[in-house]
Amino acid sequence: MRRLSERAIGAVKVCLFLVALAPLARLLLGVFVFPEWLGANPAEYITRSTGDWALRFLLITLAVTPLRKLSGWVWIARLRRMLGLYAFFYVVVHFASYVSFDHVFDVRAILQDVVKRPFITVGFLSLVLLLPLAATSTHGMVRRLGAQRWNGLHRLVYVIGPLAVLHFWWMVKRDLTEPIIYALVLAVLLGYRVQEKWRQARVARPVR
Amino acid sequence: MLIKRPGDIKPSEITPQGIYARRRELIKSAGLLAVAGVAGIGTGPATAQTGAKLPAIRKSSLSTTEKPNSFKDITSYNNYYEFGTDKSDPAENARALKVRPWSVVVEGEVKKPRAFGIEDLLKFSLEERIYRMRCVEAWSMVIPWVGFEFNQIAKQVEPTSKAKFVEFVTAYQTDTMNGVRMPILNWPYTEGLRIDEAMHPLTILSVGLYDQMLPNQSGAPVRLVVPWKYGFKSGKSIVRIRFVEKQPKTAWESAAPQEYGFYSNVNPDVDHPRWSQKTEKRLPSFFANRKTEMFNGYADQVASLYAGMDLKKLY
Numbered sequence: 061m062r063r064l065s066e067r068a069i070g071a072v073k074v075c076l077f078l079v080a081l082a083p084l085a086r087l088l089l090g091v092f093v094f095p096e097w098l099g100a101n102p103a104e105y106i107t108r109s110t111g112d113w114a115l116r117f118l119l120i121t122l123a124v125t126p127l128r129k130l131s132g133w134v135w136i137a138r139l140r141r142m143l144g145l146y147a148f149f150y151v152v153v154h155f156a157s158y159v160s161f162d163h164v165f166d167v168r169a170i171l172q173d174v175v176k177r178p179f180i181t182v183g184f185l186s187l188v189l190l191l192p193l194a195a196t197s198t199h200g201m202v203r204r205l206g207a208q209r210w211n212g213l214h215r216l217v218y219v220i221g222p223l224a225v226l227h228f229w230w231m232v233k234r235d236l237t238e239p240i241i242y243a244l245v246l247a248v249l250l251g252y253r254v255q256e257k258w259r260q261a262r263v264a265r266p267v268r
Numbered sequence: 269m270l271i272k273r274p275g276d277i278k279p280s281e282i283t284p285q286g287i288y289a290r291r292r293e294l295i296k297s298a299g300l301l302a303v304a305g306v307a308g309i310g311t312g313p314a315t316a317q318t319g320a321k322l323p324a325i326r327k328s329s330l331s332t333t334e335k336p337n338s339f340k341d342i343t344s345y346n347n348y349y350e351f352g353t354d355k356s357d358p359a360e361n362a363r364a365l366k367v368r369p370w371s372v373v374v375e376g377e378v379k380k381p382r383a384f385g386i387e388d389l390l391k392f393s394l395e396e397r398i399y400r401m402r403c404v405e406a407w408s409m410v411i412p413w414v415g416f417e418f419n420q421i422a423k424q425v426e427p428t429s430k431a432k433f434v435e436f437v438t439a440y441q442t443d444t445m446n447g448v449r450m451p452i453l454n455w456p457y458t459e460g461l462r463i464d465e466a467m468h469p470l471t472i473l474s475v476g477l478y479d480q481m482l483p484n485q486s487g488a489p490v491r492l493v494v495p496w497k498y499g500f501k502s503g504k505s506i507v508r509i510r511f512v513e514k515q516p517k518t519a520w521e522s523a524a525p526q527e528y529g530f531y532s533n534v535n536p537d538v539d540h541p542r543w544s545q546k547t548e549k550r551l552p553s554f555f556a557n558r559k560t561e562m563f564n565g566y567a568d569q570v571a572s573l574y575a576g577m578d579l580k581k582l583y
Binding site: 100172 | 337340341345349353355405450452453523524541542543544546547549551553554555557
């Protein structure tokens, strides 16, 4: 498990690509074939579901590095880009459903929303911050930016994660159970990194 | 190698929650039936319950001519937090609600306080009222309620001059309501109206939906319907009605006063802090492209109740 052949990694990637499309496939089937899947308020179902999956993929992406370090499965780092891009993909669909269903493309109303309503503001901000990350996700961009700058830029995800959870937290009307669960998972994933930094700093004031 | 293993079957997939929750009652009544059968005693006409057909119902000129939503949509997408906060929860969990025996105590600033059994309430002359229902969450439906005007109750108990408001207290069944274990709202859910709002002919107590008894998730066996206010003002499964002098504290007002006021009239010009109320989604449509009307389109009938009031402050 620690090491996989190139072929095996390729196969895992194909599987992951298809599995990650399943939530979208379910929604499309709901819209066009089985309306009972989406219930009486299909638009809300789609917005909620894509928001849920965006958040889940974001957390899964953030789980890759801790998982790699704890398990020693070096190869799972190779899945990180696809997971991150899926998070971005579901964020885009989520935003598109808000723009079309809730505001019927009324740009003025959307801008007012972004300015006036904190939960929309932070949601929109996480989308905007995800843009440069998605745009620099290719090998070519990593090379062009250089590893250090690329890594620095992609630390933005440590801001995006909390913003996304906050967006959910502030959106919920009364029952905070779900946002609390997401917040706890995020806290563990970020907490792991903080603890790792401390450990490294203590263990070695190393030769650079 | 992949070895396929069938998933475990959860008990809830075999026994519906509603039946499970009422298991003792069901066994008891089955026992009684058996005894009655042996003794040759008839059990009399079964008390009409959820799902039973209602007798001939009068039409009303106060009904809208818009096309009602399907029974399925109305009964599968509900806010009834006592049974869970997800819209699909009440349809599943409210089956456990005990709706018989049921009585509504009417008391407070009245000359003749009394309790109305559900049988008494069903004897009022029932009308169909097809109303628009605008939820504070910016979706709406058209619902064919069956019921009678609240003022008929008032007539029987004779409110005194001190009765300025009416408080509606709803059911709090800790053994059937899975949602009340969480302190999401102050249970029991309480709502209130000003007396003139309550006495308005549009304000009804509903006991039915389409041609049948009110389903549990819709607030069986008796609920309030106030069509020009956001849906949460129309309390479900009412057990107590109090005529009072002071404005009562309502559940959502206590939970989030900056978001939900006592009046909560449908008003496109007063936004919810977190979303606009200018437009609404008429379900099952995807798009919020319907302009929300002042007082949910009932302005001709009710605007005069609020003459001179600043509805931006008294939202």
